[in-house]
Structure formats: C-alpha cells, structure tokens
Amino acid sequence: MEGDADIARTAALFADPARVRVLLALADGRALAASVLAAEARLSAPGVSAHLAKLRSAGLVVAEKSGRHRFYRLAGPDTAELLETLARCSPSQPVTSLREGTRAEALRTARTCYDHLAGRLGVAVTSALLARGALAGPDDTRRRPGDRISAPLGEHPYTLGPAAAGVFGALGVDVEGVAAGRRPLLKFCLDWSEQRHHLAGALGAAVATRFLDAGWVTRRSQAHRALRLTPDGAQALEAHLGLAA
Structure with a gap:
C-alpha cells in the first residue's frame, strides 16, 4: 500500500538554481549531452552528473544512448508543464549584467515553448494566421479576463479558418x-x-x-531556448503572412 504523493521530495529538486538551469535547458523537448548541460548550468562534469542522477531517480529526466554518447531529455510534457507552473508562481530574477539583459531580451523576442514558437515572434505569427483566415476566432490574441499567465487554454475559441490549407501550405505545413x-x-x-x-x-x-x-529561425545556442529570425525567415514571413521584420 502506498501513501500520499511525496510532493516535498519532488519540490526539493527545484530548490537548487543549477538544477533548475539544467531543466530549463531541456524545456524545449530536445535531448542534450551532459557537457552541454554542464556549460548551461555553469557546473563541472561531476557536478552535472550528480544533478542528472537525482533528476533521473525522480523520473523528471530520462537518458538516451547514441553510440558511445548519452543524451538527456525531459521525461515528458508533464515535466515541462510543471516547470511552466512553477514559473507562473515565481518572481522574475533581477537582471544584473549586460549578458543577462541580452539573454532576457532574446527570450522575449523569439523562443521555443516546449516545441512551438513563443515570444513576440510566436504571437505575431498567430495573429497573422488569424488575420489571413488560416485560423478563426477572436479579433485578437490578447489575454482575456480569467486567463492564467502562460497557461495552456483547455477550451479555446480558435478553430481552423477557411484559408487554412492555403496559408499553412504556403508555409510548407500540411x-x-x-x-x-x-x-x-x-x-x-x-x-x-x-x-x-x-x-x-x-x-x-x-x-x-x-x-x-527551412532556416527561417535558428537557435541562438545549443542549450538556449531563444531563437533568431534569419533574413530568409523575415522575407518568408513578409511574403506569406504580411509580417514586416
């Protein structure tokens, strides 16, 4: 017989800033090598291995072998959702350097939210899809009363629009x-x-x-969720969605 869920044990894993940096580096669903995660979390090789062992033991991270190398990824979307939930309940970290400010601005400009586009680029693309009839729904995509910050919408008012096949097809999406x-x-x-x-x-x-x-966006670094819109991407967005860079 088992008792209640041991929430305190899982929550304790998020109390270490370096361990959280490891999880955030994996938040877009990719599998990364321990060396990449060590650099992102500013840890030594033994240090990141110790953190990964704890995360694997708790079922938050899984390991995959490719040849002689081992890669790590989040155990699933539930872990990513848990990160998002904690982020919604947490204050913003103060920006204390130019590097941190640049990184924060990059995340707000364009990033991945697990496996889809977010930031200013993500909402601009969504608004353009609505304007072009690829999606149908409200007049805008702004936050509505009662929406929780960064929350997935369980019941959303959006549907495919009459121009969905044409607009998404022009973007190369079937x-x-x-x-x-x-x-x-x-x-x-x-x-x-x-x-x-x-x-x-x-x-x-x-x-x-x-x-x-298509090379319309590229990752700013191997372990960072921020994306960079390329010149080809800016041209494609203007041609297919009427978005000016």
Missing part, C-alpha cells in the same frame, strides 16, 4: 497530414512575456519544425 496524428491539432498557450496567445498543439509544433528546417 494541415491534413498533421491532423492525422494522435496529438491534438490545435492548442494555444498564453505567452508569459507578451500576455497574448500563441499557437501550440500538433499544428504549432509543425510550424516551429518547418521554420527551423
């Missing part, structure tokens, strides 16, 4: 193919930095994957 999968097609998150909704779900993930594969 809506019917994406819809054939088991994952929910349409979900929306309330962007924590912009207080507006951005596209998530299977369709949001497909858009983000297309942007990365």
Whole structure:
C-alpha cells in the first residue's frame, strides 16, 4: 500500500538554481549531452552528473544512448508543464549584467515553448494566421479576463479558418497530414512575456519544425531556448503572412 504523493521530495529538486538551469535547458523537448548541460548550468562534469542522477531517480529526466554518447531529455510534457507552473508562481530574477539583459531580451523576442514558437515572434505569427483566415476566432490574441499567465487554454475559441490549407501550405505545413496524428491539432498557450496567445498543439509544433528546417529561425545556442529570425525567415514571413521584420 502506498501513501500520499511525496510532493516535498519532488519540490526539493527545484530548490537548487543549477538544477533548475539544467531543466530549463531541456524545456524545449530536445535531448542534450551532459557537457552541454554542464556549460548551461555553469557546473563541472561531476557536478552535472550528480544533478542528472537525482533528476533521473525522480523520473523528471530520462537518458538516451547514441553510440558511445548519452543524451538527456525531459521525461515528458508533464515535466515541462510543471516547470511552466512553477514559473507562473515565481518572481522574475533581477537582471544584473549586460549578458543577462541580452539573454532576457532574446527570450522575449523569439523562443521555443516546449516545441512551438513563443515570444513576440510566436504571437505575431498567430495573429497573422488569424488575420489571413488560416485560423478563426477572436479579433485578437490578447489575454482575456480569467486567463492564467502562460497557461495552456483547455477550451479555446480558435478553430481552423477557411484559408487554412492555403496559408499553412504556403508555409510548407500540411494541415491534413498533421491532423492525422494522435496529438491534438490545435492548442494555444498564453505567452508569459507578451500576455497574448500563441499557437501550440500538433499544428504549432509543425510550424516551429518547418521554420527551423527551412532556416527561417535558428537557435541562438545549443542549450538556449531563444531563437533568431534569419533574413530568409523575415522575407518568408513578409511574403506569406504580411509580417514586416
């Protein structure tokens, strides 16, 4: 017989800033090498190994082997959602250096939210999809009364619009193919930095994957969620969505 969930044990894992940096580096769903995570968390190799062992023991992180190398990723979307929940309940860290300010601004400009686009770029793309009839719903994507900060919308008012196939097709995303999968097609998150909704779900993930594969956005670093819009990306967004960089 088992007792109540040991919340305190799990919560204690988030009390170490370095361990949280490891988890945040994995928050976009990718698998990263321990050396990359050590650099991101500013830890030695033995230090990051000790933290990863605790996270694996708690079921928050899993390891995958590729040849002689081992890579680590979040155990699943529940872990990512737990990070988002804690972020919503936490105050912002003070910016004490130019490097920290640059990093914070980069995250607000464009980033991944697990596996979809977020930040100013994410909400701008979502607004443009609404304006072009690829999505149908409210007149804007701003926060509504009662929306929790950065919360996924359980019941959202958005649907595919009459121009969905054409607009998403021009971007290189096959809506019917994406819809054939088991994952929910349409979900929306309330962007924590912009207080507006951005596209998530299977369709949001497909858009983000297309942007990365086409070179329209690139990752600013291997372990950082921030994205950089490339000149080709700016040209494509203007041509297909009417977005000026």
